[in-house]
Amino acid sequence: MRAFRLTEWGKPPQVVDVPTPEPRPGQVLVRVAGCGLCHSDVTVPQLPAAVGERLGWQVPFTLGHEVAGWVVGDGVPGFADGDPVALVSPTSCGQCWHCQRGLDSSCPNGRAGRGYGRDGGLAEYVLVDSTRSLMPLGSLDPVTAGPLTDAGATSYHAVRRILPRLHPGGLVAVIGVGGLGSFAVQFLRLLTACRILAVDTNPARLAAAPSLGADETAPSLSGRLGADAVLDFVGADDTIAAGLRALRPGGSYGLIGAAGGRLNAPWLGSLPADGEVFTFQGSAITDLQDVISLAATGALRNPVQRFGFDAVELAYSRLAAGTLDSPRALIEF
Template sequence: MEVPAPSPGPGEILVRVAGCGLCRSDLSMRQLPQAIGARLGWRMPFTLGHETAGWVAGVGAGVTGVREGDAVALVSPTSCGTCAHCLRGQDNCCPAGATGRGYGRDGGLADYVLVDSVRALLPLGDLDPRTAGPLTDAGATAYHAVRRALPRIVPGGTVAVVGAGGLGAFAVQFLRALTAARVVAVDTNPDRLAYATDFGAHDTQSAVDGLRSLDAVLDFVGTDETIAAGVAAVRAGGAFGLVGSAGGRLEKSWFGALPRDGEVYTFQGSTIADARDVVSLAAAGQVRVEVEQYPFEEVADAYAAVAAGTLKSRAVVLLS
């Protein structure tokens, strides 16, 4: 569709998009019945894209701290900034997060995107905005999972990353940068295991079976099988983090099934602080952003690759 370029009103910022990452959740949103979207408060139709980076192209009245031409990425989840969750730094729990850029409002798969607050901008410095978008969602989500587990990970311990795709590869890098643990990547795809090794995994294997007494298991798949095996592999006092959204369940009594005095957690998204830390790690060269680039004219091919699961890294659609 051809639509008019938006204009920034008071407090708003207009961003010229350089690149926008694609996510598997986009596939679900493309098939979502409009009635469900309406219940979520979504404006239908809307432009997809929640892993966005580019350059400031205009600012509305009252905006300070940024200027035209600045390279920025956009915080992926939406938050109000004023509720109790936001004030505690838990903005990923904000009730306003049900609607945002790329999910209910126009997102980054367009030449321009409108941002409603400067708090949603992440200065990129020398990072390339054409490929930085995945840092804001895939990167920040993986970082949030690792950060939650850090108090349970001891020097010389072992952590398993289940699912060595785009998010899992980020998690491997964060674990190597932030811990002194042995990192084991688990995936049924040999190519992805090789990919995880390139990003720093100490060991790889095709299943969690055989792993025991782990400080933490970070599950980026989320099937019945990975959840059951992952929880069973965690030592007493360890952590199991469920990130994958395959819809799996743990169909066991909690007694004897969960790690004694351990932590089992799940979440959706990440915080603004997470995204800032990830950008800082990337700027310092401690995290690599690997993407497969597509011109905007080939966005259908990019989504087909996402749906088929043939991508090793994240797909990014280039708009500038």
């Protein structure tokens, strides 16, 4: 089968032929329907080999961590051959202190996983280590469901984290309304009675934000707005500084974006008094369960731009350049 793989650190991924995986006892084979593309896939090949090895990543491996498809074969507990499933994006062991408390995204055994250090979903088939990673999709289309597993679940995790800080009629600012932020705006509209300010430098994204639930839009965030919360899906120096300035005392700033910004601020007068600043990567299994439930009701919009596997390099180049026609891109098999 064909797969899009990182074969050597410091070199671009490439399409190669690899054997179709054969499941061992306890594993499940999934035929891939669609695999969402993530900005992190663009940066992974640029990592120094020492960093990848420290994370437990071993090349070569197949990229792709936003995966959905169909179960292959009978004998999978709770599933039948051909059942549509989404694959939980973050890897977690299910046994450690964090996993037992529903903090899957903090699992110390999850630094290497499907699409980041192990074979992912940019191939015709992918192996799943256990049914713990399988999420039934019901009537949802597995071709387009992949982005729900990371972009959707991660943004939902961010919104769920700030809910205790929010008040009816209060203000929440979402910085960056692309692949993740466009989901966050929808979750805030569905779960809160706050005013939602969408911030982005891309005019097309701002134009689409009101249809997702944003009350206001702006190309930048400036001044002290007295916001209950700011969710930063960019993570650059200027968005971090602006996001902190915009908070009210007791507010919450969530750093989710990975643009390389730094939090270089003295605590006095820079951080929200009695508030919080937090960051994380990934999501919990319960986040994805909620996201799939919302999507199944039709309450969640998930626009994607589809590419065939032959156009995988073009899709990544347009993702990196910010020239997609949709907030998200995926490879359809």
